Amino acid sequence: MSSDSGSTPLPSPSPQGSPAASAQSAEMQKSVERLSSTLASTLASLSNATAGNAASVVPSLDPTDSKVWSPSQTETFSRCPRLWDLGRRWETFNPGCWGPERLVGNAVHAALAVWMRDRQRFPDAPTPLDEMDNKLGEVIGDEWPDDAPEVYTPEGAMVLARKALAAVMKKEPVPLTAKIVAVEHSFGESIVDLVYLMPEGLYVLDWKTHAKLEPHYRQARMDETIRTHQLWHYAWRARQKWMHSVVAIEKVAVALQPSVWVGKRSEPITDERIDKWYEGASSMWRIMDAMRAGRLPVHPRFEGCGIYGGCPLLVACHMHGADESKFEALNLKRKVWR
Numbered sequence: 450m451s452s453d454s455g456s457t458p459l460p461s462p463s464p465q466g467s468p469a470a471s472a473q474s475a476e477m478q479k480s481v482e483r484l485s486s487t488l489a490s491t492l493a494s495l496s497n498a499t500a501g502n503a504a505s506v507v508p509s510l511d512p513t514d515s516k517v518w519s520p521s522q523t524e525t526f527s528r529c530p531r532l533w534d535l536g537r538r539w540e541t542f543n544p545g546c547w548g549p550e551r552l553v554g555n556a557v558h559a560a561l562a563v564w565m566r567d568r569q570r571f572p573d574a575p576t577p578l579d580e581m582d583n584k585l586g587e588v589i590g591d592e593w594p595d596d597a598p599e600v601y602t603p604e605g606a607m608v609l610a611r612k613a614l615a616a617v618m619k620k621e622p623v624p625l626t627a628k629i630v631a632v633e634h635s636f637g638e639s640i641v642d643l644v645y646l647m648p649e650g651l652y653v654l655d656w657k658t659h660a661k662l663e664p665h666y667r668q669a670r671m672d673e674t675i676r677t678h679q680l681w682h683y684a685w686r687a688r689q690k691w692m693h694s695v696v697a698i699e700k701v702a703v704a705l706q707p708s709v710w711v712g713k714r715s716e717p718i719t720d721e722r723i724d725k726w727y728e729g730a731s732s733m734w735r736i737m738d739a740m741r742a743g744r745l746p747v748h749p750r751f752e753g754c755g756i757y758g759g760c761p762l763l764v765a766c767h768m769h770g771a772d773e774s775k776f777e778a779l780n781l782k783r784k785v786w787r
């Protein structure tokens with residue numbers, strides 16, 4: 450797996466030209482203009498501040514000096530800064546009954562990566578079905594837990610994985626004429642599942658597996674594509690890396706229950722919209738930087754308490770004032786960093 454944040458021009462430019470050929474420098478230019486326009490008013494407000502240390506709690510305005518936080522960290526921060534902060538020290542997942550769905554999802558993603566890597570290297574070769582099937586078996590065999598409930602078997606998981614993989618392939622999620630640019634490419638803080646090139650520009654695609662998706666929720670889940678921070682992050686990174694316009698963000702969702710279902714949503718985007726996204730994201734990252742460094746207090750956001758099945762810290766946070774000295778008595782587990 451490669452990992453870098455440098456830029457790599459694409460060898461085959463779009464016939465319609467490349468509006469993002471200088472995306473990095475344009476982005477930088479816009480950042481400098483934004484910075485200079487806001488700097489004067491900020492300095493004025495700081496000079497009016499009565500406390501001599503007011504500047505120490507104001508996050509830097511320079512968008513280039515913030516850390517690039519991963520999509521998962523940023524999404525947790527958006528949900529609730531306190532949850533994000535406590536999540537560094539405490540396990541914050543909701544322990545539920547184990548089921549094989551996550552494992553099946555991992556196996557299907559791994560097999561799709563085999564398929565796309567093969568297309569990248571040998572665009573005209575037949576689909577490597579045996580290799581993909583072996584990958585399913587390998588992931589399920591390697592990751593099957595010793596203490597899995599007896600009601601589940603690796604053989605049953607394999608049947609489900611094969612069904613899901615076949616359904617994705619039948620959907621033809623990536624056009625046959627596409628040039629595969631990257632598969633599971635790491636940008637350092639994030640990994641994009643797939644980037645491919647069409648004459649009009651780059652597409653970034655994310656595979657998602659849902660353990661269960663009732664038919665009446667499918668439309669809503671696909672509609673989330675355009676609001677998915679993670680996909681915008683990949684689009685911004687892909688444009689920076691390959692110096693080419695990203696024209697769409699895409700999600701291919703697989704549901705395993707109540708029956709295997711595959712949906713694809715492709716949302717057109719533009720350079721201007723990526724710029725706007727970056728403006729908002731970098732602003733949030735600077736606040737995250739400031740909170741992590743103790744220059745801003747971490748606050749709770751109660752809107753995050755009831756979503757995604759409820760916050761796992763609900764009792765500790767609301768009934769015990771987020772007092773970490775009481776967390777172990779509340780059966781919360783301290784994170785172990787290896």
Ligand code: SF4
Pocket residue numbers: 528529530531532749750751753754755760761762763764766767
């Ligand atoms: S219970 Fe609510 S406020 Fe407290 S950490 Fe969780 S999401 Fe944040």
